[in-house]
Amino acid sequence: MLTLDQSLAFLAAAILLTLSPGPDNMLVLSLGMARGRLRGVAFGLGCALGCLSHTLLAVVGVSALIAASPLAFGALKVCGGLYLAWLGVGALRSRGGGAVSAARSTGMAESPRRLFLKGVFANAINPKVALFFLSFLPQFVAPARGDANLQTALLGLAFTAQAAVLFGLLGWFSGSVGAWLNRRPRAGMWLDRCAGVVFIALGLRLIVAR
Template identity: 70%
Template sequence: MLTAAQALAFLAAAVMLTATPGPDNLMVLGMGMSRGRRAGMAFGLGCALGCLSHTLLAVLGVSALLAASPLAFAALKAAGGAYLLWMGVQAWRHAGAVRVDGGAMAEAPLRRLFAKGLVANAINPKVVLFFLSFLPQFVVAPQGPVAWQLGLLGLLFTAQAALLFGLLGWFSGSVGAWLNRRPRAGLWLDRLAGTVFIGLGLRMIAAR
């Protein structure tokens, strides 16, 4: 089981990273601005639930690695920390203004928009790599089965992403307009995300 401190630390990092403008949430905002709230919410919920496939891959892959060698699991966490550190540095180097595209998009049923978001997230190799790097950072091996901890962390990530993306879809017009009126907001949000990545990466690299 996850401890309260473990779950809260994970949720704080997950919410901060999910809320930072990226391809998924910018598409949710653009969809909502163009097609309306229901379209934005449908696409956003599909993106969020796509995280379940990455959770399954992380559970199977990391659990197999730990069973084969605890040392290999430690190496994975160290490599994941280095990857998160690299992502943080890149976020700072390439931080820039964000503009939400609310232009017209092709009409499609809500279920098709949901499926589009689901598939787009599920087959994204960058998200797979992110999950393999991010989730293990919050696993405490002596605390209980690693697979169970990874599964719970993945479900927590998916739940908060579904909530945030749903809210983004619902308030897409207001949020998109706010971001477009404040071009420097994206710069600081990118830097905030970069700081979180760097902090997580350094934490794991320094950990014994």
């Protein structure tokens, strides 16, 4: 089991990393603003729970195999980049569905369940997250205190829990901006356009990154 000092040190580092600006934060914020707090929260929780797959990979050591195989890592990297680019194209084609009411009236709004699954999938296929877990979690494992695999699993669960709380709060409070966008459909349209550009840029960056 994890000691109190071990847990506090890990949570402090995990919260700091989760709060730092990054793709997940940006996507949760933009979805919460564009499509309402419920959808922002759903996508944020999906992103957080996607970390469970990387925890499992870290425990069984598959992430190390991916890191050691340029072909496997390259294929996963390209798939993740293409998926982000596909999300960006969808946002660029939006007809101003940034506001919740506008999205519903045009049929462009996705259900919270679908956005939750998208968040899980987008995080689960991200090779950078897999490598991050492989390098981050073991730093807080103390083999002398017990089963290293069990400690790794508990650390991964703790990271997922704090990410779910922080992303959920981000999605919830960003939704208040959505009420303002409901009264300004064109602002929502341009927000979708900006989000689409960001999605595509992140996807291309993931594909070409070394």
